[in-house]
Amino acid sequence: MNDRDDARALGDAQIAQFIDQGFVRIDNAFPRELAEQGQAIMWHDLPCSAHDPSTWTQPVIRLPGYGGEPFRQAINTLVLHRAFDQIAGPGRWSPRDNIGTFPVRFPHPDDPGDTGWHVDVSFPGDDCDPNERHDFSAWRVNIVSRGRALLMLFLFSDVSEDDAPTRIRVGSHLPMARYLAPAGAAGRARMKLDKVGADCEVALATGEAGTVYLCHPFLVHAAQKHRGRTPRFMAQPSLGAGEPYRLERDDGAYSPVEIAIRRALGMG
Numbered sequence: 652m653n654d655r656d657d658a659r660a661l662g663d664a665q666i667a668q669f670i671d672q673g674f675v676r677i678d679n680a681f682p683r684e685l686a687e688q689g690q691a692i693m694w695h696d697l698p699c700s701a702h703d704p705s706t707w708t709q710p711v712i713r714l715p716g717y718g719g720e721p722f723r724q725a726i727n728t729l730v731l732h733r734a735f736d737q738i739a740g741p742g743r744w745s746p747r748d749n750i751g752t753f754p755v756r757f758p759h760p761d762d763p764g765d766t767g768w769h770v771d772v773s774f775p776g777d778d779c780d781p782n783e784r785h786d787f788s789a790w791r792v793n794i795v796s797r798g799r800a801l802l803m804l805f806l807f808s809d810v811s812e813d814d815a816p817t818r819i820r821v822g823s824h825l826p827m828a829r830y831l832a833p834a835g836a837a838g839r840a841r842m843k844l845d846k847v848g849a850d851c852e853v854a855l856a857t858g859e860a861g862t863v864y865l866c867h868p869f870l871v872h873a874a875q876k877h878r879g880r881t882p883r884f885m886a887q888p889s890l891g892a893g894e895p896y897r898l899e900r901d902d903g904a905y906s907p908v909e910i911a912i913r914r915a916l917g918m919g
């Protein structure tokens with residue numbers, strides 16, 4: 652391995668997979684001990700007991716954003732920073748200390764009511780109230796993913812197929828780019844994405860605690876009901892943008908996120 656390889660977290664096949672499929676899974680992206688410490692903090696904040704399933708009376712509880720340790724360390728490991736450089740491009744993402752919210756999913760017979768196919772929105776439209784901090788219903792996404800470099804899934808518990816892994820439409824970032832392109836810089840809000848990528852295979856975001864999925868911001872995904880035995884802890888922070896993505900570059904230094912969008916639009 653030479654010096655250049657040393658600074659790479661992902662191999663060429665993983666980068667190619669990201670471009671084609673819209674995501675890459677990184678095992679051991681952060682230490683399991685940090686996931687365990689994070690879970691302990693969250694159990695303290697939850698209105699139920701880790702040791703008594705009879706107290707798990709709701710299918711999902713959304714915990715508010717977490718910052719500080721151990722969350723800050725989990726989102727800032729060397730391997731992740733190197734992968735962000737490789738996927739989003741150096742200077743095109745901004746580091747974050749806060750890991751955001753956790754939709755904690757519990758084994759429960761009720762439908763959680765939040766399992767629709769979607770992409771995560773990334774910037775407020777002109778019609779949004781600048782003082783409103785919780786209502787994202789009119790937020791937008793545009794063809795250069797203004798404000799969002801990546802979608803990320805951070806597993807803070809072991810997630811098997813039954814433990815409500817996030818569903819991913821493999822390769823759906825490509826039709827999603829074609830859906831966004833005609834809307835230009837203004838982008839789209841209040842999108843109904845049931846049909847976008849509906850013919851794509853579905854992958855499940857499973858893995859051990861410490862696994863991270865780096866996803867193209869246009870990847871269509873959805874939650875699902877928990878059918879297992881152990882509550883699922885997963886954060887889904889955005890990676891904020893640094894220098895905005897661009898679809899035309901004189902030097903041709905496109906990042907894999909940009910390459911995927913260009914390919915979808917027949918530009919590269």
Ligand SMILES: O=C(O)CCC(=O)C(=O)O
Binds near residue numbers: 754818874875
């Ligand atoms: O909980 C999940 O598996 C995904 C949740 C999600 O995508 C969301 O809340 O935006």
